[in-house]
Amino acid sequence: MSLKKVSKDQPKDFEFNKKNLEEAKKAISNYPKGKQQSAVMSLLYIAQRQNNNWIPLAAMKYIANILNMPYIKVYEVATFYTMYNLAPVGNYFFQICTTTPCMIRGAYKLVDVCKKKISKKENEISKTNQSSWTEVECLGACVNAPMIQINENYFEDLDPEKLEKIIDKIGKNEKPQPGSYRGRTSCEPENIRKTLLENKNA
Numbered sequence: 001m002s003l004k005k006v007s008k009d010q011p012k013d014f015e016f017n018k019k020n021l022e023e024a025k026k027a028i029s030n031y032p033k034g035k036q037q038s039a040v041m042s043l044l045y046i047a048q049r050q051n052n053n054w055i056p057l058a059a060m061k062y063i064a065n066i067l068n069m070p071y072i073k074v075y076e077v078a079t080f081y082t083m084y085n086l087a088p089v090g091n092y093f094f095q096i097c098t099t100t101p102c103m104i105r106g107a108y109k110l111v112d113v114c115k116k117k118i119s120k121k122e123n124e125i126s127k128t129n130q131s132s133w134t135e136v137e138c139l140g141a142c143v144n145a146p147m148i149q150i151n152e153n154y155f156e157d158l159d160p161e162k163l164e165k166i167i168d169k170i171g172k173n174e175k176p177q178p179g180s181y182r183g184r185t186s187c188e189p190e191n192i193r194k195t196l197l198e199n200k201n202a
C-alpha cells in the first residue's frame, strides 16, 4: 500500500457551507465543554464530503481554528486514517481491502482488475475522469471476503468477473447493486450451517 498522497494543488481557502457549519456545530455539541477537539474526526469527514471526497490543507487549518487546536494535530489525524483522502479521487472511489482474509480469497486479483479497467497506478484518476482506486486495510466485512467499498457502499463475495461487471455498469452510468454477490444476507453462513461442526453440505 502506498503512503498517503497529499495533493500538490491546494485551494487557498476553505470554509463550511451553511448546512455543513450547522452539522459541525451539532457534532461539537456532542462533547462536554473543553473537549470540543474530540469532534475533529467528524469535522474532517464533513469537510471531505463538501469538497468532492478529499480534504485540502486549508480545511485542516480551518478545522483547527474552529476547534482551537494546533493544525499539526488535525493533520496527524487526517494522515493517519485511510478514510480521509488528501488528494482528489474519482467520483467513484474504489477501496480494495487487501488484508489477510480478503487477500487469501483473491483480493489481489481484484486489484489487477482495477489496474486494467480503472488506472494502472493506485490513486490515479481514470482517463474518463470517473474513477480511482486504492488498497485499504480491513473494512470489517471479512466474512464476505473478498470485498471492496465504492463510495459509501460495500460490494462483497466478489471475484474478478463480478468486479469487471460492476465497473462496466458504472461506466454506463448505471448503479451497481451493493451487498453480497453470492446472494448472502448480511454475513450469514453458507449452506445454512449454524456451526462449523455441522455438515457443510447440509
Ligand code: FES
Pocket: 097, 098, 099, 100, 101, 102, 103, 137, 138, 139, 140, 141, 142, 143, 145, 147
Ligand atoms: S480482511 Fe477484508 S474486510 Fe476484513
